[in-house]
Amino acid sequence: MSYLRKYNGKIKLNYFQVGIGSIILTGLVLPLIIKNNYLIHLVFMSLLFGVLAVSLNFAIGYCGLANLAHGTFFGLGAYVTALLALNFSTPFYVNLILGGLFASIFGILLGIPTLRLKGVFLALVSIGFTQIIRIIQLNWVELTRGPMGLPGIPAAKILNFQFTIVAYCYYILFLLIITLTISWRIKNSKIGRAFFAIKIDPLAASSIGVNIVYYKILAYVISSFIAGSAGSIYAHYVSFISPDTFTLNDSITILSMVILGGAGTIFGPLIGAMFLVLIPELFRFVDLYRMIFIGSFMVVGVILNDGTPGDFLKLKLQNLKQQVSAYFSKGSESL
């Protein structure tokens, strides 16, 4: 994709439309033709993690904020939804918005104090943040029932139609499309340019008049809002959540989806998410092997990419080209 973007200005405009069109088509058709519920569940999960990875990309890929608390925002949205649905039986679309809002409040809470921090330090604070939220979830038993979790969250329904698994797929597909569109719109706007400027050099960005505070907080708000909304959908879908539903490991997995897929690209995180959701399913028979796979994928993938995704392949291609041309030139010499 980046190849196209680099060499042809016109294709740049089209590839998003082509990509999103094929995602919509696949997302609409796939749940209908698959009859196996478990496979539909996998479609749902890859779309869900796609939403999470694409939204984390706003913070990491666009703005350079090493946020390791994305799973926690997701969890906060899910908890708010669960509590609202259980105690006040609010409809699902209200929960979607309120879950997102609640998560984005925490996004601001994490964002404001950490404006000065970057890189590894920000990652550490966000880890601390996830642990504090987790400890609160575990110990505030009156509200969250602690480690027992919240069972029996009612399914989303419109009038009398209760959401089926296919309906949930469409629901999360809808959110994914919105997220990707936001991603596309941001990237090609003033906001996106400000984000990238902050990522590359905050000092230079501020000296040419980019309001760093505003844009950093904006990145947190957008990404945590979408994560919270995804959490809301997930809570309705699984009907049981506990502090173990979203651990630090999930945040790390989402982060590696973004890094492996390509931080800062539009469809990269989605592809990374599908990869890390679907491929480990081959190792489904033992859950532990799945984590080993994810771990090795993180190690091997990043090393191959040498940190900057795409570079490795580009380099290989260049080497190949050089070798091929060297081979031919040598051939012509000997002839």
Add this chain to the structure above:
Amino acid sequence: MFLQQFINGLSMGIMYALMAIGYSMVFGVLYFINFAHGSISMVGAYMTWYLLMIIDVGYPIAIIGGLLTAMFLGMIIEKVGYLPLRRAPRLSLLVVSLGFSFIIEISVQLIWGTEAQYMPPMIPINNYYIMNAKFNSLQIGVLFISFVLMVLLYLLIQKTKIGIVFRAVALDKDTSGLMGVNVNKVISLLFATGSIIGAISAIMVAVYYNSVYSTLGVSIGMKGFTAVILGGIGSIPGAVIGGIIIGILESLGGAYISTAYKDGIAFILLIIILLVRPAGLLGKEIEKEG
């Protein structure tokens, strides 16, 4: 009561401090938090348990075996994972180290199971009292070993040639390379030293709590890097002070506030220190970061 909690906290804190030293050494040179460090140390403790309880070779050999395992594991991970990423963004190193910590932890669970294993005390446990505060021979042993280790490490870094090279590489990798230092070898050696110290800490924690389990590394590791941040990143005395402060505050917090929120104290402290003084108590401003 206060004195009692203080003693417990001190002996816990000094083990956090040892763990923190490993993080700090790596950060001083490569500017990232090596998340696999806790897991590497845990493998050292597991290997000691395995040699001691299953193969039954006696404590001294078991400990040496555990330390060597951790040392080689640390060096291999550095060679495989971090060497190719010297010029990569620090976030990539972070992801790789998290990946390694996944792999190690799950492998240990696959090999030795998920349940906690019994680790016998190394020395007979006797109780002593100062003004109603009880402390035992294990705590004295922990304090003594840690103190000796820290003095040795201080001498190593300040007085020997290897120490000079360590400091040179931490100060400027490129220049020390130009001066004829084999930087990659030094970094490898650094990982070996750090892993051994981390493994000693993990073994002591295992003996102290009579058990060894696969998440041991992560749980003390979390406290370890909090201690590094608190004390000032890249500064070894800072790591020691940070570890001790966290141990004591946790112990006091557990006694006076709530045991449920005990584990949160370290993280709240972490966030406060990063907000108020990101360089830590003894650290200097980090400029090379990204």
